[in-house]
Amino acid sequence: MDEGSIILKTINLRKYYEVRSKILKRVKQFVKAVDDVTIEIKRGETLAVVGESGSGKTTLGMVLGKLLEPTDGKILFKNLDITYSLPKNLLGKIRLVFQDPYSALNPRLKIVDSLIEPLQIMNIGRKEAIEKVAHYLQLVGLPESYMSYYPHMLSGGQRQRVVVARALITEPEFLILDEPTSMLDVSTQSQILRLLRSIKKEKQITYLFITHNLVVARYMANRIAVMYAGQIVEIGGKSNIFQNPLHPYTRTLLSAYPSPNPRSQWNPIIPEELTVKYYENKCRYIDRCSLKMQKCEKNMPTDIKVEEDHYVKCFLYAET
Ligand SMILES: Nc1ncnc2c1ncn2[C@@H]1O[C@H](COP(=O)(O)OP(=O)(O)OP(=O)(O)O)[C@@H](O)[C@H]1O
Numbered sequence: 470m471d472e473g474s475i476i477l478k479t480i481n482l483r484k485y486y487e488v489r490s491k492i493l494k495r496v497k498q499f500v501k502a503v504d505d506v507t508i509e510i511k512r513g514e515t516l517a518v519v520g521e522s523g524s525g526k527t528t529l530g531m532v533l534g535k536l537l538e539p540t541d542g543k544i545l546f547k548n549l550d551i552t553y554s555l556p557k558n559l560l561g562k563i564r565l566v567f568q569d570p571y572s573a574l575n576p577r578l579k580i581v582d583s584l585i586e587p588l589q590i591m592n593i594g595r596k597e598a599i600e601k602v603a604h605y606l607q608l609v610g611l612p613e614s615y616m617s618y619y620p621h622m623l624s625g626g627q628r629q630r631v632v633v634a635r636a637l638i639t640e641p642e643f644l645i646l647d648e649p650t651s652m653l654d655v656s657t658q659s660q661i662l663r664l665l666r667s668i669k670k671e672k673q674i675t676y677l678f679i680t681h682n683l684v685v686a687r688y689m690a691n692r693i694a695v696m697y698a699g700q701i702v703e704i705g706g707k708s709n710i711f712q713n714p715l716h717p718y719t720r721t722l723l724s725a726y727p728s729p730n731p732r733s734q735w736n737p738i739i740p741e742e743l744t745v746k747y748y749e750n751k752c753r754y755i756d757r758c759s760l761k762m763q764k765c766e767k768n769m770p771t772d773i774k775v776e777e778d779h780y781v782k783c784f785l786y787a788e789t
């Protein structure tokens with residue numbers, strides 16, 4: 470494996486949703502769910518994307534997973550431009566797992582048929598497909614006999630295992646996991662997370678792991694990207710982000726992170742005002758920032774490199 474090489478890269482990626490103003494229906498407004506995102510994801514790593522609800526995590530995952538077309542920008546997968554189409558030889562190489570194992574499986578299909586489905590577009594014959602189903606069920610810790618079950622016969626955790634098997638069956642190189650365990654109870658959640666970690670090790674897949682749970686991000690990731698109002702406001706190695714959070718928003722998020730020391734005071738800073746404004750010529754975090762300066766009113770911050778593998782969009786760290 471070519472360790473450290475870039476598997477997926479985005480350049481100024483944007484996804485805007487058009488919404489109509491409630492009062493002036495003719496006026497177009499845009500939710501800039503993903504706005505000017507330029508990232509590089511290394512082969513074999515797990516990049517966690519964290520941020521509050523509405524920050525654009527799912528939209529980013531869906532654009533990278535080719536379920537949504539971007540408004541602008543580029544996506545390169547293994548140096549190939551896949552922004553608008555995926556070449557045939559890359560079919561199945563990027564897969565997604567979503568939060569809800571209940572809606573992810575067709576209730577009328579037996580598990581075997583749900584698992585075979587993604588192989589059909591790849592022209593894999595039924596016999597080979599069934600062998601793969603048996604292998605992947607075993608990989609996710611389910612007995613082969615579950616092939617003939619229907620989803621309603623499975624628990625939430627078992628269903629999510631099937632959903633993971635369904636994503637893996639096409640042998641993806643890049644897996645996007647969008648809150649894959651947040652609907653499961655705590656013990657099932659940790660079983661699935663452990664499973665995902667061991668699969669990653671065995672299959673050497675690259676993960677984009679979307680979560681609002683920092684404990685999960687810390688357990689799963691090598692690097693962390695913090696999203697706010699459609700932008701990646703801070704990105705870096707896990708220890709850089711956890712030990713040296715720089716963006717005021719990252720610090721707020723981490724203030725809500727439970728300390729391993731039970732004696733330490735836990736005083737999360739929870740913002741009162743949650744409406745996000747997609748400013749173009751000032752910092753988007755300005756209305757919530759207690760450290761704002763004059764220049765934050767006049768310009769939008771761009772990425773500043775503060776140390777190796779650590780970038781932040783904040784004027785506090787600008788030299789001039
Ligand atoms: N189809 C759509 N049409 C219009 N706006 C949308 C659409 N899908 C998402 N949005 C908006 O885009 C923004 C980003 O949504 P997204 O679902 O990507 O956020 P998220 O970070 O995944 O949030 P959560 O943590 O709640 O899952 C939100 O303001 C959301 O309301």
Ligand SMILES: [Mg+2]
Binds near residue numbers: 526527
């Ligand atoms: Mg989401």
